[in-house]
Amino acid sequence: MEKRVIFKGWLLPLLLLTPQVVVTAVFFFWPAGQAVWQSLFIPDPFGLKSQFVGLGNFEFLLRDPFYRASFVTTAVFSLLVTAVSMGVALYLAVLADRLIKGAGTYRTLLIWPYAVAPAVAGVLWLFMFNTRVGVVSWYLGLLGYDWNHVLNGGEAMGLVVVASAWGRISYNFLFFLAGLQAIPRSVIEAAAIDGAHFWTRFRTIVFPLLSPVTFFLLVVNIVYAFFETFGVIHTITSGGPQQSTTILVYKVYADGFVGQDLGSSAAQSVILLIVVGILTVIQFKFIERRVHY
């Protein structure tokens, strides 16, 4: 699509583009290029010079059991976050959609956790489950369950999943509610007159009509779980215990800044870059399909 009406001149548009081009070149393309370049080298321990190793860093990573474990951890983590936040959000949206009045009030009450930073959400949940002072862990103790996410990897994973999913419910709820409200009432009422019960209607009419929204949210939530949950992981577990919550983004940080292993960290960045690329392509493909509907 192009504009029919345009203005003449070439100097003005170049001037208008300059600020964005400069900022993007310096803080985006240069570092991204550096990441690719560094991923081909191993710096010596003193950081004085580096040795070209080609794809050595990548080969090493793909054979490294810790890196492979981090891949699995990331997959488990993002699937759980996506499932929990989308499930709860869909449940609440279906309920709110059944109201003639008051859906707006519930929307107001449910959307604001979106504004709570993942890192702050992490602190809130850490506080509730803190092994020494946490309210929830204390009551769990009364019930005879000894909660300790500092030592138990499964509990640590559960906690970061819930904390990450919590803030995300708002976002999913908004999109699900909008999607549900866009479904023509007449279709659902026709099914109701034919004697289809709620669950049948949901399964055969509502959910299929909602599938574009569901698919869109699936991709967006996975991207969120991959990249934006760093704050949750860093505040609650710092990747532990025994790396059981070290997702890929956390590992880039831990290896690059804490471990100072620049070559490996850069190679991990490049791998993540490819993962984002694939997810973006999926998203764009889907958007194009939606346009053709």
Add this chain to the structure above:
Amino acid sequence: MARLPESGMVEKRGAGLWLTHLGLIAGVLVIVFPIWLAFVASTVSQPEIVRPPMPLWPGDQFFENYSKALVSGINAPVARMLFNSAVMAFGIAIGKIVISILSAFAIVYFRFPGRNLFFWLIFLTLMLPVEVRIVPTYEVAANFGMLNSYSGLIFPLIASATATFLFRQFFMTVPDELAEAARVDGARPMRFFWDILLPMSRTNIAALFVILFIYGWNQYLWPLLITTDPSMNTIVMGIKQMFPSGDDIADWPVIMATSILAMLPPVVVVISMQKLFIRGLVDSEK
């Protein structure tokens, strides 16, 4: 998906209506509970927290805890961190909107050599969050002497084209007749931009501002790397720094007061500008 009681109607009435409300209220309570607990913790004293279970109703230490946090904090006064966060969030929101609207104007309303190249270069950035390229970006910022500075907090985070993309989409829907009329009247391009395009974009700008403000305020990883001086910490990343290393017990009332202060500005923005916020969300995901 829980199965709901049935009456055969689409909208609920009578008992079904109450059950629907009950389900929603339960959901709201579960979602609000962590924040309620944080608020309660920010109004009681440390001894009440370290002897669990802590109370579930606010205490009388509200002013003590909040003034202690704001004035002295633990590593740095929280008032200072709030100021840093505000500078960062406004800087990112305003900076990104300004550079994006200018470049979208250039791309949509002009034909010039290299236009397609610029277009695609800018759009490539849609793909790469800062988390992925942290180490080299950090090195660039360090080389520019941007550690512990506001420009270091702001510029690396406005280097992406999401907003350019949105403004381009919007400009494409602006009727050609407007630009045509302006050109016939002999208006120069920047005059058209100021007098016609900018006023028309008001709602889009506001919606985008809401989203970018929250994005900027809630940044964590980047401020964590770039601010080593506690007086340059932003509030969202500063909370974690308030936890003691080792086995000491954290000063929970002050930490929770800080958490409440950290979430207050973006929450107020979302609730008071709900319509713009929803519009911004939907736009930015199109």
